[in-house]
Amino acid sequence: MALRVNVLLINTFTQRGTVVIAKFGFLIGIDTYMRNIVTTTFLLLSLITVGFSQGPSPVNWTTSAEKTADGAYLLTFAADIKQDWVIYGMEEHDDGPIPTSINFEEGSFELDGTVASDSESIITDDKLFMIKLEKFKNKAIFTQKVKAPDGETVKGWITYMTCDGERCLPPTDVDFSLELK
Numbered sequence: 246m247a248l249r250v251n252v253l254l255i256n257t258f259t260q261r262g263t264v265v266i267a268k269f270g271f272l273i274g275i276d277t278y279m280r281n282i283v284t285t286t287f288l289l290l291s292l293i294t295v296g297f298s299q300g301p302s303p304v305n306w307t308t309s310a311e312k313t314a315d316g317a318y319l320l321t322f323a324a325d326i327k328q329d330w331v332i333y334g335m336e337e338h339d340d341g342p343i344p345t346s347i348n349f350e351e352g353s354f355e356l357d358g359t360v361a362s363d364s365e366s367i368i369t370d371d372k373l374f375m376i377k378l379e380k381f382k383n384k385a386i387f388t389q390k391v392k393a394p395d396g397e398t399v400k401g402w403i404t405y406m407t408c409d410g411e412r413c414l415p416p417t418d419v420d421f422s423l424e425l426k
Contacts, residue, residue, distance in 0.1 A: 341374045
């Protein structure tokens with residue numbers, strides 16, 4: 246019985262007197278002992294891959310732009326955070342997580358002030374980083390005022406890091422593009 250391999254190999258192996266040739270993606274001439282080793286290794290690697298896959302992100306972002314006056318807009322960046330997960334505030338700490346940041350590409354718009362948080366946060370000692378940190382649970386809303394002509398598109402990205410008290414996912418960038426109408 247032949248077992249398919251995902252890579253193209255041309256090698257010769259000797260195991261317990263049986264010569265195994267991996268050629269053109271197939272293993273040929275595998276005795277029972279080697280077949281068990283290959284199968285067990287494949288299953289273990291599959292389980293490890295499934296165990297470390299992250300699946301859907303625990304944070305989903307939505308963005309919007311609202312006209313507040315002629316040439317003035319309020320940009321809103323809302324994070325819907327799954328239960329037991331948090332994202333961190335915008336303050337940077339030497340020994341802490343990557344802070345949430347909203348970054349803008351250059352364009353014909355002007356930022357009016359700085360990004361503000363419009364949602365309730367908690368400041369607590371973080372057991373993962375061993376320092377006092379600002380965190381957002383369930384929902385986080387950030388806003389930025391801009392001055393721009395109608396029809397301008399504001400582009401950029403949100404950088405954030407999320408943790409669940411036991412582990413953290415790597416920092417993530419989420420692109421956004423908002424047309425000002």
